[in-house]
Amino acid sequence: MGVFNNARRGPRTGGDVVRSRIASTAGGTDPYVFSYRHVEVHAYVLSQPVHHVLYCTYGKSRVDSSQPSAGTQTELTLRLPGSPALPEQWPADLLARAAREEIEPGHYLCLDTPRGTLTGFVFVTDPVLGVVDGPTGLIRFTYAVGLAGDDLERMLSWDPAKFAELACNRVPLGITSTRREPLSADPRDRAYLDRVVGAEGASIGAMHARYLDVDASGRVDLDPAAARAVIRAARHRLLHGRTFALLNGDTWLLFDPESPTTDLADDHIVVASPEALAHELLAVFDAAPGAYRLQSAPLKLRVLDPST
Known part of the structure; x- marks a missing residue:
């Protein structure tokens, strides 16, 4: 019977793996789906480990394929705080635009117009979803961590990967907020950043x-x-x-x-x-x-x- 069911459904696809991985953290939560020309963005309103909305692209990786592919594929993620009745659309719009580019951990994005205190993002491997192996190969969930105020300038003056690690240590889950103060608002973090930037310089060549x-x-x-x-x-x-x-x-x-x-x-x-x-x-x-x-x-x- 198991063989018959598998034949009836067809081979397992990359999309099955993406959905299964998100389900492992979202439980039975149904997503709100934002549809774009080249990709979908799914938004899940979650209560664990804190109340937040998880946004995830669906279609940047080979979701409709079951054939192996060389290299690591990507789906992009972003988290906002709160438990809204309806998820906001702007994070989905942002991820859909970013999905047109080849983005890896350590890359960054600058906003032309700040949104509240939010001035940009730095990308890391998603701390919860990580990397999964499926029929099409490895799929990395690449996570957009929001930068506030002068975070962006300080990151560009130092090292995106190191700054992202510091931000994720200071902000639970690296959740993006349009109201968060920059890390430099804390005198200890400001002194630390001044010291390492002066000593190490910038990694971006x-x-x-x-x-x-x-x-x-x-x-x-x-x-x-x-x-x-x-x-x-x-x-x-x-x-x-x-x-x-x-x-x-x-x-x-x-x-x-x-x-x-x-x-x-x-x-x-x-x-x-x-x-x-x-x-x-x-x-x-x-x-x-x-x-x-x-x-x-x-x-x-x-x-x-x-x-x-």
């Missing part, structure tokens, strides 16, 4: 720029967020003797403390970056729109607002 254009004259056009990344890198990468790059398609800008010369081309620039250049960037460069000419490198940095 490259960032995608929304807008970046260069040419062989030394002109560099970039958006304000990319300019902030350069300033951050000057303090937390270049002064530690580490490289930093901005990328946009085939165009790139590399600051290299070990390069003896600056290389200028119409699609890339490599900037010799001794301490003097880092200090000049920190002294004269700004993320406000405008033009900034450097003395320690043949560069003219123009910060532009691409929306205007």
